[in-house]
Amino acid sequence: MEPGNQTGMSYFFLMRLTHDLTMEPLIFGLFLFTYLVTILGNLLIIVTVISDSHLQTPMYLFLSKLSFTDICLSTTTVPNMLKNIYTQDQSISYTGCLTQACFVLNFAVLESCVLAAMAYDRYAAICHPLNYTVIMNQHFCGILILLSLVISIANSLLQCLMVLRLSFCTNVALPLFFCELAQVIKLACSDTLINYILIYLATFIFGGIPVSGIIFSYTRIVSSVLKISTLRGRYKAFSTCGSHFLVVSLFYGAAVGVYVCSAITVSPQITTVSYMMYTVLPQMLNPFIYSLRNRDMKKALGKITTKLSCLL
Template sequence: MKPGNETSISYFFLLKLTNDATMEPLIFGLFLFTYLVTILGNLLIIFAVSSEAHLQTPMYLFLSKLSFTDICLSTTTVPNMLKNIHTQDQSISYMGCLTQACFVLNFAVLESCVLAAMAYDRYAAICHPLNYTVIMNPKFCGVLILLSLTISIVNSLLQCLMILRVSFCTNLQLPLFFCELAQVIKLACSDTLINYILIYLATFIFGGIPISGIIFSYTRIVSSILRISSMKGRYKAFSTCGSHFVVVSLFYGAAVGVYVTSAITVSPQITTVSYMMYTVLPQMLNPFIYSLRNRDMKKALRKLITKVPCLP
């Protein structure tokens, strides 16, 4: 079959979550509820951190950036899926698909970098408590955030610009409810070797370095905690990084699940479920994990909620 040029491609078609019409209202309501909870929960975290003076610390600064990233990542996928369910139209424009894939990649990498910065913050707090304010000074925190943004933007732009050179055939059906770069490349008819090399290289660098940083930080954290003689001291030290550890496990556990299921299964439904666990569930649960396990955050959220005027 002769490949078609990418400029002639108008639409891709996303996977329909169910062929049972009676289930569509339930799925629509479930994802709408999940999205609203995600937005509300993360906005509350951002407002609480920005409004409370005692939360103006590196840990909560990074937490607010994580909440912002969670909002953006959910917004790139869920609203379009809800629109498709409502309109019964699974199509997405060529440029719309590439734009969505670019933003998904950007915010996924940004979340990974922010989690790595948070792990380093916990390492400095537990392993070097006397020098914590010197190590995690405002200038250094700003550099970490700026570096995370730069890495995520450059990586996503480079990979999305490279896909413009790819040609597509007549099979434009994506096995997901949103556009993901690797799945889009699988539909190509032209040579995609450079694209795959770039994807694997970027995954190794921009995924491997944050993961290595997190592993290093937690190795040193665990080593320091084990040297504490009292159980109360150990519990107090671990409680300062427990929420972050749960969030990291959830995010990277879901990411591993995505790539494992993509590699060993040909079922679009199983692949879709794994991607939902990666792009929807962690973003919704993160505010609950931090607010329920953190006394200062719970106090700030209660104070913020009581300030909201009741509607007549």
């Protein structure tokens, strides 16, 4: 069959999470609960950082941006999946699929950049404590956030605009519960060499550079902490970056899991589970990691809880 142009194709079809209809209400409830926890948890982090004057520091500024990114990434994928389960309709329009893929890529890259900025912030705080306020000044933090936004938006727009040149056959079934750019490109009938070159180049730049920055930051942090003579001093220094290290491990660990599963398995179910671990789990757990391990966040959350209880 001759491949058709993309403008003549109206829909993609997403994979069902289960073919057992009796399991769908359970899956719907599970993901609805996960989504609500993600939204409420990250919103609470944002509100806490904004409302508490003691948290108006670069570390918590980046944390609020991370929470905002987590909300956006979850909202890009989970509500549409819930709609598909509820309506028993796995179709998504061509425009909707490409838009979703663009936003997923945008927020994934943005999260990677924000995590790298947070790692640099911890490096400056631990390795250069006397010059921390000079290094991480308000102007520089604003530049880091703006640069992260520009990079993520420019990359996602370029990648998705390049998909518009592709033609697709009648086989438009995606092996995922959301539209992911690489999976969409796999369905194309036309030449995808340029698209894959762009994907690998973007992965190397926007994945490799932030990871390299994080590794460099933590290498210097560990080196500086080991020079501290007292055990209490070492513990205090490590505790300031423990939450960030857990979040980084969770995010990039899930990303590596997606890559490994995609490379070594042809099972759509395993691939879907790996993508869930990447796009759902870290975003839900990040607020708990920071609120449970960070003393300042605990105090600020306690103040907000007290105020809310008094109002009620």
